[in-house]
Amino acid sequence: MDFDSSSATHLTDALQDADLDTLLNTHFAGRVVRKDLTQRVKEGANVPVYVLEYLLGMYCASDDTEVIAKGLENVKAILTDNYVRPDEAE
Secondary structure: OOOOHHHHHHHHHHHHHHHHHHHHHHHOOOOOOOHHHHHHHHOOOOOOHHHHHHHHHHHOOOOOHHHHHHHHHHHHHHHHHHOOOHHHOO
């Protein structure tokens, strides 16, 4: 039986990453922020990063893609309702 150690290493690393994400979301609910989401929302918003990270931590702190998608919709709605874009300023 041939055993490919590199594929086993990649599988182990992927499982550890998934386990780490789940563990972090379990123990630090509402405090885990995915930086890729911060960058995605930051491109269209004139908002300080700490505000985005707070909102993303409140609404997107999960490893479930549906929860993250709904959370992003909530964050974008909050930003639309509460922040003025530079081109909309008086």
